Amino acid sequence: MSTTPTTVDPSSEEFTANRTAMMDRLSEVMAQYAVAEAGGGDKALERHRSRGKMPPRERIDSLLDRGSPFLELCGLAAWGSQFTVGASLVGGIGTVEGTECMLIANDSTVKGGTSNPWTLRKMLRLQEIALENRLPLINLVESGGADLPTQKEVFVPGGAMFRNLTQLSRAGIPTIAVVYGNSTAGGAYVPGMSDHIIMIEERSKVFLAGPPLVRAATGEITDDESLGGADMHARVSGLADYLAVDELDAARIARSVVRRLNWSRTGATPLSSVAAPLLDTEELLGIVPDGLKVPYDPREILARITDGSEFDEFKPLYGSSLMTGWAEIHGYRVGILANARGVLFSEEAQKATQFIQLANRSNTPLLFMHNTTGYMVGKQYEQGGIIKHGSMMINAVANSEVPHISLITAASYGAGHYGMCGRAFNPRFLFSWPSARSAVMGSEQLASVTSSVAAASARRRGREFTEDMEQQMFDQIRDQIDAESLPLFLSGMLYDDGIIDPRDTRTVLGLSLSALNSAPVAGTDGFGVFRM
Incomplete structure (x- = not known):
């Protein structure tokens, strides 16, 4: 192997200008990551904590091996849309009991963790990564199901989320669900289709329809606990495999489940001796x-x-x-x-x-x-x-x-x-x-082609298309493509x-x-x- 020489001069004007521009762009990106981390905002987070609940990234941290990294993925999903940056979902790859896993956590500080079209797209991408790379999947669930105002974009394609869970299981890739709160309607099938299910006493609620809908549909009057509470699922329905006393206990049990998976990697192992780069x-x-x-x-x-x-x-x-x-x-x-x-x-x-x-x-x-x-x-x-x-x-x-x-x-x-x-x-x-x-293509090339073609077409038809009009179209298209x-x-x-x-x-x-x-x-x- 040959060591690559360098011609980079950190003291040069060119390097300084490049670095300044990169830092400016990086600051813009980090500001949007901060928006995603804020979830539903300070009030929603305060209300969430007042109920003894951890936000999604803390729930993930409680499962990860101490000091191990977490590679968050698709953190800016839904940027530029009507929905919250991050798409009400946190996901990425981390190490639990020495096993690399895909961890996905609903952010219930955003509209109760309901799934909008971008939540679904992000979920499907994260499941795809788990399947392709043979990563055990841990879902940290607290979701009200589909975001009803956008159900037409969620319901039909959303079935792929459940299909993927069963296909992961069929491929021998373990799936684990830790239910932290409500997991209703379509959200109930996430634990239902997982290999291992952990629920939390007096916190987890898993049902296809809540008490109001049950009453409207059947006339039956019931309550959350007897309809879908953790204790009921642990003792009566058998849906829950483990019953935790609180969120930290649920994390402990989840780690224990991963430890006993007897999971092994099947790809290459890294070299035993790794040298850091020689350059900064x-x-x-x-x-x-x-x-x-x-x-x-x-x-x-x-x-x-x-x-x-x-x-x-x-x-x-x-x-x-x-x-x-x-x-x-x-x-x-x-x-x-x-x-x-x-x-x-x-x-x-x-x-x-x-x-x-x-x-x-x-x-x-x-x-x-x-x-x-x-x-x-x-x-x-x-x-x-x-x-x-x-x-x-x-x-x-x-x-x-x-x-x-x-x-x-x-x-x-x-x-x-x-x-x-x-x-x-x-x-x-x-x-x-x-x-x-x-x-x-580049914005200037695309704008030039589009505006010149439009001008030629207009002139062939005998319509007025001045140079100022062509320049205006050029500027508009260039700015649009630059933004996109x-x-x-x-x-x-x-x-x-x-x-x-x-x-x-x-x-x-x-x-x-x-x-x-x-x-x-x-x-x-x-x-x-x-x-x-």
Whole structure:
């Protein structure tokens, strides 16, 4: 392995400007994470605590091994929508009794923990991660079921949440439900379809319909406890497997359940000796320029996230706009594809295809580091076969069976987003830096094409379309695409699994590699037809 040299000068004006811009963007992101953590607000949280209840992140903390990290996922879901940032749900990967688990907690400080359309999308994404990576799933339940005003967007697709729970169980992946409060209507099926159920005395309430609805439907008069209380489910219905006295006791029992699962990882184990990067991770803040048109060397990022700052580059002299090679991160071997300059040419596409095949032969996970404006256009490149070569790369990405992780550090535009394993190509994890941008193309190019086509169309029809009108349309579309390309917008749409502080990149990637190695890592030699 070769150690990557650095040309980064932290005292330079360029570095200082890059760092300032990154910190400004990071501050905006952190402010929105704070909104998500606030849940339903101070009054709702105070009322929640006054009832002897912990907020969702504290419930998660009570289960985790002391001092172990928690990788929160999809924390900004629903940003930019009418719903609370975070989508009334907290989820992520943490270690319980030495076992990596997916933990999902309803935030009942937000409308009683009811599920709106974004709650559902986030839940399905977290369940998908648990299934793909073979992670035991722990649901910390306190939910009033579907958000009734938006039921038309929740009820029909919401069945997938219950289907997923049964499929996790069928796959032999344990599912555990800890019921902290009400779990009514559709929410009752979360514990009902779990392998292990823990309820809390005088707190847990699990029923398909509460007393008012039962009376309206059948005329029967009953109360919460006899209808669906924890004691009843422990003694009469048999739904509860364990009865806890309070929330901390429920966490103790849940940890005991995990300890006795006899669970084992089936993927690779990390190297016993792991060297930290030789270069300062703090410098990651000043590497990526604020302007997406300014190139940067991804080797500078790798030198600050790989073990020992080592990277064994593959085909370094061929297709130099895409860098490929091998490294370790926290002791886990990984193949890396990183855009060295924005545009992908035929050589880069062919190089990537071969590298992906090699990673599949050696059962090595792949990390895609995005900074691409797409595949090259123009007569020379069309005649040179850019479509067939780009298609070859996308074919390889789509059919590769080793786990993929994507990291968008800057631009991720056009078909280059697909070739670098964007969300539609099902990477196990996809994270963004605050500097990320993603769209069908750059905002100025898209605005130019749209406004000029509209102007030409209007003039052909004899309609007035002045230069001022064309400029106004250009500005409007450019501003719209700029806003829709921002990482906050993309994260709110669940197009990534979270926006991360660049300084946390090595930790986040290490946790992701550890999680995906909970399941077997195996490649394939079967791809679609490569058009040569």
